[in-house]
Amino acid sequence: MIEDDELTNLIRGEIPDAHVQVIDRTGTMDHFNVTVRSKAFRDKTLIEQHQLVYGALRDALKDGRVHAVELKTIVAEE
Numbered sequence: 528m529i530e531d532d533e534l535t536n537l538i539r540g541e542i543p544d545a546h547v548q549v550i551d552r553t554g555t556m557d558h559f560n561v562t563v564r565s566k567a568f569r570d571k572t573l574i575e576q577h578q579l580v581y582g583a584l585r586d587a588l589k590d591g592r593v594h595a596v597e598l599k600t601i602v603a604e605e
Contacts, residue, residue: 528556529592534584541583542567544603557594564601576600 531549538547542565550560561580568576577598587593 529587530556534559534561534587534593537587538563538580538583542579546603552595552597557592559593559595560597560599562599562601564603566603568600568602573600576602 534549535547539545544565546564548562552558552560563580567579577600580598584593
């Protein structure tokens with residue numbers, strides 16, 4: 528289990544300008560809908576954008592704090 532704020536901080540640790548919205552899908556604090564908006568996604572494919580976010584969540588996914596993530600990434604405007 529992981530709190531929304533901790534999940535947000537993990538993402539911002541890798542993508543400092545990220546605007547992150549987290550929704551706990553099941554109430555169990557391990558299945559999330561996550562939307563991330565960042566300038567870091569500019570000129571990256573959707574797969575590369577998702578890889579950035581999943582890289583930030585790697586340890587939480589590995590140790591089971593996060594079980595499932597439905598991810599949406601958005602390129603932030605200047």
